[in-house]
């Protein structure tokens with residue numbers, strides 16, 4: 001990722017030298033410098049890092065992005081097509097003003113990072129790199145610090161009221177060799193609400209960090225579809241901080257992809273808050289290598305909060321699914337309701353699922369549970385459906401969708417959920433047999 | 434309609450013979466009952482006819498209106514007009530009952546070269562059938578059989594049968610788990626379907642169901658064979674005397 005790892009600059013001790021850091025306005029320049037220092041202190045992920053034992057970081061660290069062809073969607077309308085939304089378009093990781101809508105809406109401020117960086121003071125300066133800094137827990141996430149140090153593009157979104165139209169960030173991947181770094185900051189002010197939609201692959205290789213501050217009584221809904229590219233290498237980090245009585249819900253659909261690692265770090269700081277994070281990933285190794293990794297860390301540091309992690313993977317033909325998830329309940333975080341479920345459906349014997357579910361609890365009055373399973377299609381159910389005349393392939397699809405159903409339930413908007421389901425159905429239909 | 438000749442079946446993974454030469458003819462428009470001791474192979478027969486995995490047919494044949502059933506996939510047997518009301522209906526979390534039935538109805542229509550049923554027509558159709566069986570709208574929306582009571586599951590089987598309009602209906606202990614009123618309801622549902630071109634094979638342990646669904650012929654199955662065939666009076670005889678005499682005759 002534009003990584004200078006292999007080209008050490010002798011005059012500096014850091015991993016990223018001052019020259020290599022992007023030029024930008026005062027507050028962002030400082031944020032870049034600070035992040036570079038964090039990265040230097042942490043060092044890059046190493047082979048022996050427990051945290052990278054299943055997903056090898058090599059492709060993410062390589063000096064150059066492995067070329068990856070952009071998926072050709074043909075006449076197909078992309079997901080969220082029918083949703084009335086405010087569109088923000090990035091092409092190969094660069095903001096495209098012409099393709100984007102006017103960046104304004106009621107109760108909403110949106111700026112391009114590159115523009116906002118010119119200001120001396122900015123609301124985002126207190127968040128950019130700050131939530132990432134808090135998120136190096138229970139492990140360092142050096143590639144997130146790398147992103148904070150290098151990012152020059154992204155959007156800063158501030159919701160000050162009930163924003164009815166979703167903000168939709170569309171990532172277009174055109175160049176086979178694009179290597180993108182994007183960094184977004186989202187602030188949902190007290191009592192405000194915002195829906196963020198994201199779709200597309202963005203680049204051959206992508207590092208994306210999204211820092212999300214959900215203030216007291218605010219709500220944030222996020223639905224993401226990571227595109228259909230086969231050759232992509234994608235690393236995303238969400239760092240979220242939740243205030244009192246706030247709601248955070250994030251759902252990600254991922255299909256295809258040589259390497260996709262989605263990290264989500266949520267810190268619940270206010271009482272009575274709700275955090276749900278869900279993902280549905282589908283991979284068929286027959287399309288090329290497939291590896292999907294969900295790495296999630298939820299910290300409860302307040303009373304009477306609820307967190308849910310629901311991750312499902314459908315894997316076949318050598319596809320690999322990974323889940324590393326942890327709930328940390330700090331001392332004093334009483335009445336915590338923490339729930340974690342990671343399951344995979346292996347459609348054949350070649351696919352594999354690796355899971356590391358963890359709970360760490362320092363409060364006594366809590367209800368936490370976790371479960372991780374992997375299994376095949378239920379033969380009894382399959383026969384029952386077939387005995388009613390449903391052909392095997394359709395019956396299998398029905399059962400796969402049923403398996404994914406509780407991730408879909410985390411999508412608030414029914415039309416958007418239907419849209420996502422129809423994409424999943426279409427994927428299954430294309431990958432039958 | 435249904436013709437079974439010398440059917441021998443063993444378990445696929447085990448050297449265990451379960452059906453040892455079943456002969457059975459159910460003509461069109463008739464209701465035949467099968468009774469028999471636990472473990473005699475009644476459910477196995479119904480599963481083998483509907484194409485469940487795990488069994489191996491080692492001899493004999495089974496045809497539906499002349500068509501070899503044993504060669505077909507389960508869904509093809511269904512499309513050919515075979516229906517099995519399960520002794521133990523399967524719960525399918527995440528699949529809505531309504532979605533399931535609509536998919537099934539349309540898949541069968543498609544297999545027969547008919548047009549799919551429109552959403553509106555389907556809704557009208559299912560509502561009417563559900564009402565007859567006192568199945569409320571809520572049960573239609575819920576996942577297939579999940580959290581249904583034993584009796585509700587059985588009623589749901591009959592609803593599926595009513596929707597799919599098969600020509601050969603096999604009912605495996607549909608009466609078990611039903612209360613007196615539900616038994617009446619289910620029997621009425623079955624009787625409403627009785628027609629010239631439709632046959633029934635009713636597997637049961639009790640005369641009570643046969644009071645409602647009057648069989649033309651009663652078979653006794655024991656040790657993997659049909660060992661006795663008679664009229665409705667045979668069911669009464671079993672009700673009164675059990676299987677001891679019949680089994681003794683076999684041993685003799």
Ligand SMILES: Nc1ncnc2c1ncn2[C@@H]1O[C@H](COP(=O)(O)OP(=O)(O)OP(=O)(O)O)[C@@H](O)[C@H]1O
Nearest residue numbers: 444451469470471472473474475476477478487520
């Ligand atoms: N998959 C299987 N594995 C092992 N044994 C089996 C299997 N399926 C059937 N059997 C055996 O075959 C025999 C016949 O079983 P089946 O369920 O057909 O009996 P049944 O006549 O329906 O009995 P019931 O009246 O109790 O329902 C039993 O001994 C049963 O244990």
Ligand SMILES: [Mg+2]
Nearest residue numbers: 475476477520
């Ligand atoms: Mg039985």
